[in-house]
Structures are given as C-alpha cells and as structure tokens.
Amino acid sequence: MNKFIDQLEIVFSDIIVNKDLFSALKDIKVFFRANGVTQYDDRVEEVESGYNLMKDYMSRGYKDEMRESLYFDMLRKLYTVAFDSSNDVLVSNSRYYFTAEEKSSKINLNEEDISGKFEGYVQDMAMASLQPDNIQHEIEEKITHEHQVYLSVLFDSIIVSPYWNEGICDKMTATLLNPMLDVSDILNILSGITLSSTYLFDYWRFKTLYNVFLGSVDENIRQRAFVGWAFLLNTYGITLFKEAKNLFVDALKNTTTDLRHQLYELQLQLIYCSDAEQDNENIQKNIMPDLLRNGNFKITRSGIVETEENSVDDIIHSDEDDKKMEQMEQSFNKMLDMQKQGSDIYFGGFSQMKNFPFFLKISNWFAPFDVDSPSLSDVRGKLGKMKLLDSLYRSNSFCDSDKYSFAFAIVSIVDQIPENMREMMNTADFFGMSSDDSNSQSPTYIRRRYLQDLYRFFKLNHYRSEFGSPFIDSNVTDDKIMLLSDLVKYDEFSNEILSLAKFALKHQRWNLLDVLLSHFKLTDELIKKKLDYESLKWHYYLMGALLMHRHMYAAACESYKSLLILDGLQKSNIDRNQLIFNSTTEFIDFPIDCIDLESSKESVLKSYALSALRSGDNTLAAECYRILSKKNSLFKYKLYHAIALIGEEDADSALSILFPLDIERDDTNVKRTLAWALLVKKDYEKAEKYYDKLLLFDSIVADDYLNSGYCKWILNKNSEAIISFKNWMSTKKSADSVSDAFNSDNNILIAAGISDIDIKLMIDLVNE
Incomplete structure (x- = not known):
C-alpha cells in the first residue's frame, strides 16, 4: 500500500483480512484520536451502535438469520470511512493530491452536472462553426481552452474524490455512455477513474467501469473501461464486496465479452509492456549496433535499400555487402517482430521527451x-502547410502520449528539415503504418496503445510514486497478476491460467510460474472432480519444470509421476475418486501401478527420466532412458541411459552403449562418461588413459582432474595424483573441500583398497 495509507493499514487489515469489526472500530478510533480527526465521528458511531445492538440481541438469545449479512454491511460501512480517511491522509501528505484537492474544490461529484457541461461544449462548438470565418477560429479556441481547463479540473476531482455512492455511479455511467459527448473526453475521464483506484477498492467505481465496458458501442471506450475494470480485480478490499463477485460472475456469463480470453490477452500485453526498459536495452545493445554499422544502407518506407554511393571496392566485395544487407534486414525484422508480439519498442526514444509543459x-x-x-496551436503554426500532424494522427505505430511528444519535439528542428524529408512527412504513411491498417481498431491494438500511455505515466511522471502501478517489476507479486484475483477460480479459468503458466515456462519467467502455481494449489476436489485430465496433467508438468529449476529433483520426479498416473487412469478409464491425494505436497498416488512408460509421451518421459537421474533413482532413470532410446535413437538418450546404468553399478551394460557412441561421435562427454564407467569397473589403466586424453582438451571440467587423480592414486602414482587433486581444488566452482569429494566417492576408493589412513594422508598432502 501507499506509504501514507500505511498509517491505516491495521484498520484495513482488521476489516479486509480478519473481518474483525470490534478490532476495526477500536483501531480506527485510536487513529482518529491520535490525528485529531473528528469529521467521521457520526459515521463511526452509527456502525458502533449497530454492532452493540447486534451483541445485545445475541446476548438475549435472539436468532437473527440476517446477522451475518448485517455484520458484513457494517464492515463495509466502516471500510468506506477508512477509505475516505486514507484519502484525507493522501491530500495532506502528497504533492499531487494536495494540489488537485485545491484545484477541484468547487466540484462536487454528487451535484455536478458533468453531462450537461460536456453537452454544452459540443453545442457551443457546433454554434461556433456557424460564425464568420474571421472570428470562428478565435471563438473555437476560447471554447476549447475553457473546456480543457474544466476537463483537467474534473480529472483531478475524480482522483481525490472520496468513496463513491450509487448516485455518482449512475450519473457517471449516464455521462460516459452519452452519445452526444466527445469520445476524447470520455476516454480521459475513464483514465481518471482508473488512476483513482490504484490502492483501495471502490465498488461504485468498479461498477461504473463495468457498466461502460458492457454498455458502450465505441471500441476505444469499451477497452479503456475494460483495462481499468480489470486492474481493479486485484485491488485491496475487493474481497469484502459480494456485489463485486456478482458483477464478475455476470460478466463471465455475458456471451458477447469473451471475458476469460480478454483477461488472458490483457495480462500478456501487460507483461510485454512491463518489459519496455529491458526491450529498449536489448535494442540498444543487440539491434541498433547492426543497423548503424551498415552505413551504406538506409531504412525507407518501402524497406531497406542500398545507397547509390558505391565505390569500386563495394562492387568488388559485393558478397560482403549482401551479408551486411542480410544482417541489417535481420536486425530490422527483429524489432518488427518484437512490436508484433506486443513489445513497446519506442519507449526508449520517447522516454526522453516527456518534459514539455504539456505533460505537467x-x-x-x-x-x-x-x-x-x-x-498544439504553436505546433500547427510552425508546421504551416505540412501535413505531419494529420499523418501522426493516422499512424498506428505510436501511443497517444508519444504522438504529443513527437509533435512538440519536431517543431524545435522544423527549420532544419531538408526539403525531401518534408515531402516524405506529407505522405499518409510516413510513420510506418497507413491509415487503412485493418487491425488499428481491434481490441488488442487499442489496449496495447493505451497500456503504453499508462506505462509512460507510471515510469516517467513526477507524481508516479503517489499511485500504485499495475505494471510488473522484476519481482512478480500476486497483486500484479489480474488472473490471481480472489474472484478468479481455477476450474473456471484453467485454460487461461495454464496458458499463462506455459508462457512463463517458455520464456523462463520462473518467478511468474512460481507465483501462479503457489496461488492455484491443487485440492482433492480439483483433482477428483473439477479439473479435466489435460489441465491436471499440464499442472503437474509445469510444477515438475519449476521444481527441476529449483534443483528439487526428487519432488520433480514425484510431480512427473503424478502426471503419468493421471495419464494411465485416463487411458484405462478408471474412476479418479480412487486417487490418493497428498494435500501437503499436492502429489497423487494410486493403489495399483497404472503407469505405462512404454506408451507415455516422449516429452513427459524424458522429463521424468531426467528428474529420476538427477534425484539419484538410477534404476528408474535407466528404465526410462531404455524406452526413450527405443522411441528415438537420440544421442543424449543413449548417453543418459549409460550414466544411469553406471549409477546402478552396471558398468558393463553402460560400456556396451558408450563404446559405439565414442566411435560414432568424437564427444568429450562420451569420453568422460566412458572413463568414469571404466573407473567404476576397476579397469583403472584404461580409465587413466581416457582421463589423460580428456585433460588435453580445451573443454576440461574440474571433475576431470578429480577423477584422473583417483586413477593415479589407485595405480600408486601418488605424486601425479596430488597434482591432479590440487588442480581440481583450483578450478572447481563448488565450495566442496577435497575431504568432501573423497567422502562422496568413498565407494570408489574402498573398492580400490584405499584405506582410511591413506585418505587422511592424501587430504593432508593436497592441502599442504
């Protein structure tokens, strides 16, 4: 929560988390006394009287079926008091809130005829268009200026307004759905409502955005309302309002909204948009150098073309030019691909252009x-007959905030622009996308541009710290993922939740995957009834991948085993109610062995095999890799099969795989595994030769020195062994000591007749 609202955090926790009305009343009165607040005494007293009356009725033995409902009504009433009080704290301690409160003090949302004011503006502009040409422009500018001032004050008023009521909600809904109003004004007000709800939940603001989202026929308005409404799904306090849950359920039932998919798509867009700084760094480091390096090419509206200034050397080395051209096109296409998938590729450039007075x-x-x-009046004056602003307006490349930045920036260099560039600026598609782009008014594009406007505000505005950003930083938390709202149920959103988790796995966003799986834990009911087989199997696959990433190999193995059990039940058509579910680990088991490794999918089996190998279950790993090698004779399957067999101390079987592999491919990992197999088999001379060869390669790993040292030691070449062990000590990345290594490989040393005394002496010699 905001640092200023933290003073009321105990009260909000009493109300929202603990649902403890007695403690909430006590703590809010303590807060008011400490801060000399008296304006809410009547509202607090009303709640307290109702609570005392409820206790009195209960003490007399009355049974009241409405008791629980009335209790929550009182909690919500006290919540609105705490909400309004937190607003006062913000006004007293925040630069923006204080200024906004002063500017908007004359506007009372309960009484203000907002719709009438905006209708009046539209009518005044219509009348101004009938005025003579010599005064029309001046009248229009005056009307527009006054309107913009009012709109700005109204925006501030919405931000600092206390908890709304049904009357304000109805009035705002009617205003925002009024077809006579300018769409730009409606969009601006919607942003104000969204910005005013970044910390604490207001049901009536939530409902207003919901009404506009469902009721508007303009896609720009619908999507801006939808974004604000979706952000509120995870706002602190929403769980207190059953009405909010009912609205959400109604929205899910509305067949025209496809809410589940829209929320999922918006969540992905939010993630991509949150990566803007990282994407900019990638562009600056990995893409722009290639574009700038190839100076004999230029980027035009038609693509990348070669300049005409070719020297004799260029003609002679035309192959080199072709390579440069190809490299440049690849770099350019990388940026275009980033933009298509939703990346905000222009943030880096425009982030330096937000200091114009307009953005105050x-x-x-x-x-x-x-x-x-x-x-833009000064901009229009300086540009004269240039159609740059019209071209900028039609462009779909930039968000609105960046369009204003570009317009203000261009006038500072307009006199220096060459004539040929001016001609290009007068073309409709100067900015890269023509006005007839069929996707420009799709919900996806509209949301993307608006999210970029929002991102710039929350990253660059001087007052950004006074608002709660919906964007995700490096540490993903529940409140930044709208699909983690308490209103979202796993069984209702399993496709979207698992799709987001798959996205996290694909892009190695482990923090996001962890947050998703930690929030949506499996239960006995989900396992046996509510989730379908495919959803459950995906859940266990994703869980296994996360556990592997954490090096929790035994747990990962259990997760993949759970997946295979489900797969076996599904194929055998066995009732899921017989499953044994462990609520602590979330893993499942079955009374009989129903896992059929032979018919398992290769992708699942290889994960199961690797988790078994890493966890030390060599018997299981060997069986899995045997089957995998039959399914697909991949080199790595054979190699891992051999490693598992060595772990089972079946060196002969491992060598029967490794010797052909060594002939087939000159690979250091094969030689390394082969040498280890020979060491386990006690064929020390051959093992020594392989390790001697390995130490001649550039791809030496620290353990090559360690294992070579074992061979030398066992063969009584102790001086060479000491050197090998010392080399291991100097190259290893782990914190293990030579004593730790000898303990770990004690079975090898004992099998070779190395005594405890020998080990103690060798440790001392190596550490000298």
Whole structure:
C-alpha cells in the first residue's frame, strides 16, 4: 500500500483480512484520536451502535438469520470511512493530491452536472462553426481552452474524490455512455477513474467501469473501461464486496465479452509492456549496433535499400555487402517482430521527451491525440502547410502520449528539415503504418496503445510514486497478476491460467510460474472432480519444470509421476475418486501401478527420466532412458541411459552403449562418461588413459582432474595424483573441500583398497 495509507493499514487489515469489526472500530478510533480527526465521528458511531445492538440481541438469545449479512454491511460501512480517511491522509501528505484537492474544490461529484457541461461544449462548438470565418477560429479556441481547463479540473476531482455512492455511479455511467459527448473526453475521464483506484477498492467505481465496458458501442471506450475494470480485480478490499463477485460472475456469463480470453490477452500485453526498459536495452545493445554499422544502407518506407554511393571496392566485395544487407534486414525484422508480439519498442526514444509543459498536467498523459488540441496551436503554426500532424494522427505505430511528444519535439528542428524529408512527412504513411491498417481498431491494438500511455505515466511522471502501478517489476507479486484475483477460480479459468503458466515456462519467467502455481494449489476436489485430465496433467508438468529449476529433483520426479498416473487412469478409464491425494505436497498416488512408460509421451518421459537421474533413482532413470532410446535413437538418450546404468553399478551394460557412441561421435562427454564407467569397473589403466586424453582438451571440467587423480592414486602414482587433486581444488566452482569429494566417492576408493589412513594422508598432502 501507499506509504501514507500505511498509517491505516491495521484498520484495513482488521476489516479486509480478519473481518474483525470490534478490532476495526477500536483501531480506527485510536487513529482518529491520535490525528485529531473528528469529521467521521457520526459515521463511526452509527456502525458502533449497530454492532452493540447486534451483541445485545445475541446476548438475549435472539436468532437473527440476517446477522451475518448485517455484520458484513457494517464492515463495509466502516471500510468506506477508512477509505475516505486514507484519502484525507493522501491530500495532506502528497504533492499531487494536495494540489488537485485545491484545484477541484468547487466540484462536487454528487451535484455536478458533468453531462450537461460536456453537452454544452459540443453545442457551443457546433454554434461556433456557424460564425464568420474571421472570428470562428478565435471563438473555437476560447471554447476549447475553457473546456480543457474544466476537463483537467474534473480529472483531478475524480482522483481525490472520496468513496463513491450509487448516485455518482449512475450519473457517471449516464455521462460516459452519452452519445452526444466527445469520445476524447470520455476516454480521459475513464483514465481518471482508473488512476483513482490504484490502492483501495471502490465498488461504485468498479461498477461504473463495468457498466461502460458492457454498455458502450465505441471500441476505444469499451477497452479503456475494460483495462481499468480489470486492474481493479486485484485491488485491496475487493474481497469484502459480494456485489463485486456478482458483477464478475455476470460478466463471465455475458456471451458477447469473451471475458476469460480478454483477461488472458490483457495480462500478456501487460507483461510485454512491463518489459519496455529491458526491450529498449536489448535494442540498444543487440539491434541498433547492426543497423548503424551498415552505413551504406538506409531504412525507407518501402524497406531497406542500398545507397547509390558505391565505390569500386563495394562492387568488388559485393558478397560482403549482401551479408551486411542480410544482417541489417535481420536486425530490422527483429524489432518488427518484437512490436508484433506486443513489445513497446519506442519507449526508449520517447522516454526522453516527456518534459514539455504539456505533460505537467496528469490528465494530458492520457489524452487521445487531437490535431486541433489547443496545446498544439504553436505546433500547427510552425508546421504551416505540412501535413505531419494529420499523418501522426493516422499512424498506428505510436501511443497517444508519444504522438504529443513527437509533435512538440519536431517543431524545435522544423527549420532544419531538408526539403525531401518534408515531402516524405506529407505522405499518409510516413510513420510506418497507413491509415487503412485493418487491425488499428481491434481490441488488442487499442489496449496495447493505451497500456503504453499508462506505462509512460507510471515510469516517467513526477507524481508516479503517489499511485500504485499495475505494471510488473522484476519481482512478480500476486497483486500484479489480474488472473490471481480472489474472484478468479481455477476450474473456471484453467485454460487461461495454464496458458499463462506455459508462457512463463517458455520464456523462463520462473518467478511468474512460481507465483501462479503457489496461488492455484491443487485440492482433492480439483483433482477428483473439477479439473479435466489435460489441465491436471499440464499442472503437474509445469510444477515438475519449476521444481527441476529449483534443483528439487526428487519432488520433480514425484510431480512427473503424478502426471503419468493421471495419464494411465485416463487411458484405462478408471474412476479418479480412487486417487490418493497428498494435500501437503499436492502429489497423487494410486493403489495399483497404472503407469505405462512404454506408451507415455516422449516429452513427459524424458522429463521424468531426467528428474529420476538427477534425484539419484538410477534404476528408474535407466528404465526410462531404455524406452526413450527405443522411441528415438537420440544421442543424449543413449548417453543418459549409460550414466544411469553406471549409477546402478552396471558398468558393463553402460560400456556396451558408450563404446559405439565414442566411435560414432568424437564427444568429450562420451569420453568422460566412458572413463568414469571404466573407473567404476576397476579397469583403472584404461580409465587413466581416457582421463589423460580428456585433460588435453580445451573443454576440461574440474571433475576431470578429480577423477584422473583417483586413477593415479589407485595405480600408486601418488605424486601425479596430488597434482591432479590440487588442480581440481583450483578450478572447481563448488565450495566442496577435497575431504568432501573423497567422502562422496568413498565407494570408489574402498573398492580400490584405499584405506582410511591413506585418505587422511592424501587430504593432508593436497592441502599442504
């Protein structure tokens, strides 16, 4: 929560987390006394009286079927008091809130005729268009300026307004769905509502956004309302309101919204947008150098073309030019691919262009780009007949915030722009996308551009710390993932949740995968009834991958085993109710062996095999890799099969695999495994020869020195053994001592007749 609201955190915890009305009343009164707050005394007293009356009725033995409902009503009433009080704290301690409160003090959302004001603006502009040409422009500018001032004040008023009521919700809904209003004004107000709800949940703000999302016929309005509404799904306090849950359920039932998919898509867009700084770093380090290095090419609207300034050397070395051209195209296409998947590739450039006076007003960060905006009057004057603003307006490449930045920045260099560049600027597709782009008004594109506006605000605005950012940083937390809202049930959103988890695995976002699987834990009911087989199998596969990443190999093996049990039950059509579920580990078991490794999918079996190998279950690993080698004669399957057999102390079988592999491929890992197999088999002379060869390669690993030392020691070449062990000590990455290594490989040493005294002496010699 915001550092200023932290002062009320105990009260909010009493209400939201503990549902403890008695403690909440006590703690809020303590807070009010400590801060000299008296304006909420009547509201607190009303709740306290109701609570005391409820206790009195209960003490007399009355049974009240409405008791629980009334109790939660009182909790919600006290929550609104705490909400309004937290607003006061923000106004007193926050630079923006204090200024906004002063500016908007004359606007009371309960009484303000917002719709009438906006309708009046539209009518005034219509009347101004009928005025003579010599005064029309001046009248329009005056009307627009006054309107922009009012819009900015209204925006501030919404931000600092206390907890809404049904009347404000109805009025705002009617205003935002009024077809007579300018769409730009509606979009700006929606951003104000979203920004005012970043810390604490307001049901009536939530419902207003919901009403607009479902009720508007304009896709830009619908998507801006949807984004704000979706952000509120994880806002602190939502669990207190059953009405919010009912709205969410209604939205799921609405067949026209496809809410599940839209939430999933928005979540992915939010993740991509949150990566803007990382993407910019990637572009600067890995893409731009290639583009800049090839100076004899230029990027045009038609693609990449070669300049005409070719020297004789260029003609002679045309192959080199072809390579440069190909490299440049690849780099350019990388950026385009990043943009197509949702990356914010322009953030780096435009992040330096947010210091214009226009951006001093918070509302302007969310203003739709308007060629006729009063803020652009100087820009229009300097550009003259150039159609740059029209081209910028039609462009789908930039978000609105960046369009304003570009417009303000270009006028500072307009006099230096060459004539040929001016001509290009007058073309409709100067900015890379023409106005007839069929995707420009799709929900996906609309949301993406708006998210970029929001991202710039939460990253660059001077007041950004006074609001709760919905964007994800390096440490993913539950409150930044809208699919982790308490309103979202695993069985209802399993496809979307698992798709997000698969995305996390594919892109190695382990923190995100961990948060998802930690939040959506399996239960006996989910296992036996609510989730289908495919969802459960995917859950265990993803869990296994996460556990492998954490080096928890035995647990990963159990996770993959659970998957294979489910696979066996599904194929055999056996009732899932017979499953034994462990609620602590989330793993399952079955009274009889129903796992059929032979018919298991290769992708699952190889994960199961690797987890078994890493966890030390060599018997299971050997069996899995034997089957995998039959399914697919991959080199790594054969090698891992041999490693597992060595672990089972079946060196002969391992060598029967390794010798052909060594002939087939000159691979150091094969030689390394072969040498170890010979060492386990007690064929020390041959093992020594293999280790001697390995130590001549560049790809030496520390354990090559260790195992070579064992061979030398066993063969009584002790001086060479000491050198090998010392080399191991100097190259190893682990914190293990030579004593730790000898303990770990004690079975090898005992089998070779190395005594405890020999080991003690060798440790002393190596450590000298």
